[in-house]
Amino acid sequence: MAARRAPVPSTCSPIEEERPVPSEADYRLPRTVIPSHYELTLTPDLGEASFAGHVAVDVAVVEPVSEIVLNTAELTLHDATLINSDGQQLGATVETDEEAERSTLRLDGTAAAGAWKLEISFDGILNDDLRGFYRSVYTDPNGVDKTIATTQFEATEARRAFPCWDEPDLKATYGVTLIVDDGLTAISNGAEAERTDAGGGKVAVRFVDTIKMSTYLVAFIVGELDVTDPIDVDGIPLRIVYPSGKGNLTGFALDAAAHSLRYYAEYYDIPYPGGKMDKIAIPDFAWGAMENMGAVTYRETALLVDPHRATQTEMMRVAEVIAHEIAHMWFGDLVTMKWWNGIWLNEAFATFASMKCIDAYRPDWKLWLTFSSDRVHSMETDALAATRPIEVPVASPEEANAMFDSLTYEKGASVLRMLEQYLGEEVFRLGVSNYLKENAYGNTDGDDLWSALADASGEPVKEIMDSWIFQGGFPLVGVDGEPGDYTLTQQQFRYLGEGDQLWKLPVVFRSSEGEQRMLIEGGSASVAAGDDLVVNAGADGFYRVAYSPELRAGLRKRLPTLSGEERYAAISDAWADVLKGGSDAADYLRLVAGLGSESEVDVWQRILAGLSELDRIAPPDVRPALQAFVRDLVAERADAMGWKPIGGEDDRTRKLRGTIIAALGVLGDDQETQATARLVFEESRSAEGLVDAEVANAALGVVAANGDYDDFERFLAISNDSEVPQEVVKFLRAAASVPDQAAAEKLFQMILDGDIRRQDAFWMVAIMLGHRENGPRVWEMMKESWDAMLEQIPPATGRRILELIPNRSEPEIAADIAAWLADHPIKGGEMFAQQQLELLKVRVGLREREANRLGEAL
Ligand SMILES: [Zn+2]
Numbered sequence: 001m002a003a004r005r006a007p008v009p010s011t012c013s014p015i016e017e018e019r020p021v022p023s024e025a026d027y028r029l030p031r032t033v034i035p036s037h038y039e040l041t042l043t044p045d046l047g048e049a050s051f052a053g054h055v056a057v058d059v060a061v062v063e064p065v066s067e068i069v070l071n072t073a074e075l076t077l078h079d080a081t082l083i084n085s086d087g088q089q090l091g092a093t094v095e096t097d098e099e100a101e102r103s104t105l106r107l108d109g110t111a112a113a114g115a116w117k118l119e120i121s122f123d124g125i126l127n128d129d130l131r132g133f134y135r136s137v138y139t140d141p142n143g144v145d146k147t148i149a150t151t152q153f154e155a156t157e158a159r160r161a162f163p164c165w166d167e168p169d170l171k172a173t174y175g176v177t178l179i180v181d182d183g184l185t186a187i188s189n190g191a192e193a194e195r196t197d198a199g200g201g202k203v204a205v206r207f208v209d210t211i212k213m214s215t216y217l218v219a220f221i222v223g224e225l226d227v228t229d230p231i232d233v234d235g236i237p238l239r240i241v242y243p244s245g246k247g248n249l250t251g252f253a254l255d256a257a258a259h260s261l262r263y264y265a266e267y268y269d270i271p272y273p274g275g276k277m278d279k280i281a282i283p284d285f286a287w288g289a290m291e292n293m294g295a296v297t298y299r300e301t302a303l304l305v306d307p308h309r310a311t312q313t314e315m316m317r318v319a320e321v322i323a324h325e326i327a328h329m330w331f332g333d334l335v336t337m338k339w340w341n342g343i344w345l346n347e348a349f350a351t352f353a354s355m356k357c358i359d360a361y362r363p364d365w366k367l368w369l370t371f372s373s374d375r376v377h378s379m380e381t382d383a384l385a386a387t388r389p390i391e392v393p394v395a396s397p398e399e400a401n402a403m404f405d406s407l408t409y410e411k412g413a414s415v416l417r418m419l420e421q422y423l424g425e426e427v428f429r430l431g432v433s434n435y436l437k438e439n440a441y442g443n444t445d446g447d448d449l450w451s452a453l454a455d456a457s458g459e460p461v462k463e464i465m466d467s468w469i470f471q472g473g474f475p476l477v478g479v480d481g482e483p484g485d486y487t488l489t490q491q492q493f494r495y496l497g498e499g500d501q502l503w504k505l506p507v508v509f510r511s512s513e514g515e516q517r518m519l520i521e522g523g524s525a526s527v528a529a530g531d532d533l534v535v536n537a538g539a540d541g542f543y544r545v546a547y548s549p550e551l552r553a554g555l556r557k558r559l560p561t562l563s564g565e566e567r568y569a570a571i572s573d574a575w576a577d578v579l580k581g582g583s584d585a586a587d588y589l590r591l592v593a594g595l596g597s598e599s600e601v602d603v604w605q606r607i608l609a610g611l612s613e614l615d616r617i618a619p620p621d622v623r624p625a626l627q628a629f630v631r632d633l634v635a636e637r638a639d640a641m642g643w644k645p646i647g648g649e650d651d652r653t654r655k656l657r658g659t660i661i662a663a664l665g666v667l668g669d670d671q672e673t674q675a676t677a678r679l680v681f682e683e684s685r686s687a688e689g690l691v692d693a694e695v696a697n698a699a700l701g702v703v704a705a706n707g708d709y710d711d712f713e714r715f716l717a718i719s720n721d722s723e724v725p726q727e728v729v730k731f732l733r734a735a736a737s738v739p740d741q742a743a744a745e746k747l748f749q750m751i752l753d754g755d756i757r758r759q760d761a762f763w764m765v766a767i768m769l770g771h772r773e774n775g776p777r778v779w780e781m782m783k784e785s786w787d788a789m790l791e792q793i794p795p796a797t798g799r800r801i802l803e804l805i806p807n808r809s810e811p812e813i814a815a816d817i818a819a820w821l822a823d824h825p826i827k828g829g830e831m832f833a834q835q836q837l838e839l840l841k842v843r844v845g846l847r848e849r850e851a852n853r854l855g856e857a858l
Helices: 251-269 310-330 341-363 368-383 395-401 406-423 425-438 446-457 461-469 549-557 564-581 583-594 601-617 623-641 651-667 671-686 693-705 711-723 725-737 741-752 758-770 775-784 786-791 794-804 812-821 829-849
Strands: 033-045 050-061 065-072 075-084 087-099 104-113 114-125 130-140 145-152 173-181 184-188 193-199 202-207 220-225 225-227 229-233 236-243 279-281 295-299 475-482 485-492 506-510 514-522 525-526 544-547
Touching: 050 193, 065 564, 075 104, 075 651, 087 251, 145 279, 145 295, 145 485, 173 184, 173 220, 184 225, 229 251, 236 251, 251 279, 251 310, 251 425, 295 310, 310 341, 310 368, 310 651, 341 395, 341 406, 341 446, 341 525, 341 829, 368 406, 368 564, 368 601, 368 725, 368 829, 406 446, 406 506, 406 549, 446 461, 475 506, 475 514, 514 525, 544 549, 544 564, 549 812, 564 601, 564 829, 583 601, 583 651, 601 651, 601 741, 601 829, 623 651, 651 671, 651 693, 671 693, 693 711, 693 725, 711 725, 711 741, 725 741, 725 758, 741 758, 741 775, 741 786, 758 794, 775 812, 786 794, 794 829, 812 829
Parallel strands: 033 173, 236 279, 279 295, 475 544
Antiparallel strands: 033 050, 050 114, 065 104, 075 087, 075 114, 087 104, 130 145, 145 220, 173 202, 184 220, 193 202, 225 236, 229 236, 475 485, 485 525, 506 514
């Protein structure tokens, strides 16, 4: 899956258990009966939000059995029968345990070992929880509500749609038939094979059998949806499926998907394993996207986009998610983890691979520089006592869902990138290709990949990776000494307290003697490098660097000569040291004060992120000085860039202009920029397309941050009327950003009333709680309506309302939040809550140290 990113860049100690800790074995089905093919027929009733189903499963009975246990949830089973080729038939009574999400079929007799067919009829519901087989509703351009039935099975929700052995290593093939009203679009993993009259105005649509794959990759989608004409990508028909009226938003996705299909077939050196590729935009979707083989589902913002009106970030997001999901068709779908503890490798690799794929598609976007912020985002969590190793034991479905976090995606991808750069890109690619070829249609764990990479490279890959995968945290590399005689040391980096772990640390460094690499295995190592030493050259390493004062002074002087990635890392390291209490905010201000001529937008965003955190804790009488500091800092860029793109500008330059305007108008509180932003915003509404998308977006941000209740109402109305997914979200975000208590109260009530799509409710709550002015009031409202609020959020993403609580560093509120969450845990979000509370504690510490002395530094 593609995770939904944090609303803004911000951000194991074992979970305390008083009850007995469940083990993986409690959730594993007996291996006495093994499925090989499901023949599945479903008849959804969109109006009644229900479905009827029948499944015939070819199974191998491994040893004589008198009962069969499989997974079901919210299904009613009837008529279970086991049949073999001799005509022997065994009936069964069904006992369902909803809590365990299992049904036991007690057979009339004993089934001998051998081949059998298990037939079950069942009924189920189309739920509103954005999981299993669920309902999604949209309004077409004529104002008519249309209902879609769609699926989201990862991690363990296929059992809500049909009785199955819902574990990733019990792979099978699937022949799906959907019986639907004639005229509806019906999609599944395979291409449509035949369509027959089913009577009563219905047709039976039979799809081509899938490859052998896990249950969580099965998908079916039914509803009034439009479909683009297929384009042929080296023999693979590629289509976009979308809600009526949005056909003009499909062109970019088709282009990026065609590129991705070709890119990976070459990278992996294996043809695409599915017969066709449909990409389906779903109006209600809990995650970013889902890699169902041949039928990938997306939230609309991750697939449908208007290139003339979208920002570079929005375009990049679409390209990345498409590339991420297509990477999974091989890595994840063709070769799959044995169990959910291995999900990290699936997601880490797809995230890593999507960077490579889109970097090849749009080199001008500098994907790896942009990835710096993803790396740092995961380092935030990983610098906590409450972090977890990338791979941890997983037993329950809740624990499987909790794995979809920044440590799985972003740290995982960073560590793979570090390994790739250490081994060499072509060696790494070869190892991956060999791994996939050897394990096609099978299941693996990390060791299988490490051994393929070791064979390709001759390096001790498992030893290196085990130290990164099975322990949480990351090192701080100390650098001391002088040319010819440097010492590198490693110690665990923590914001609070101490950690004593060591890593097998691949280090790349550069000096006047060129680039060198080494593996540090102990606490320290000697390095004979020359002048102008840069440790973590290229900045692909998942660690921070602390130079001695002399070396640091030299490095800061040479900062403009470093790469964008290296400058980003140096500034990020400096800010992390402030958060840790190692240096004071004055040091950070001195560092960034000299960087006004910076040319890379990502580096600017990193500089501004630190300043924004200081703004959050600055006392009212100090804020004006900080705002003046920001205005001075960006003045050079602002003057040079103005408000209008110059012909032939690239996307990143346009994005930088937007970043600078927003910095001036929000963080810098510049009145002139605020006035101009208001004019530009009106211009962008009256003559859409004439205002550059980055400038329009920045103007909206400035207007929202300084807006009033009337602006809030207007943003909501624009969001409501828009057909463009990015615009819907952008204006919802703007509405949630207006500093007005009445606006926040109304918006929160709309969420409670179900007037905001559930897929958006969680990040909106997060933004509102993190809001400087409105946050304290929103927190009170959250407590008053806690259960009702959580009911409006998809269960899988409930924890993410906590994403911005580190912003609430006012000591009384921080203490109140901690006390409240101790009494009101969010199911499946316990570990995430611990992490966010610790990040909050870090911010409370920052406030205590800096609030009173910040004024002197400005
Ligand atoms: Zn994924």
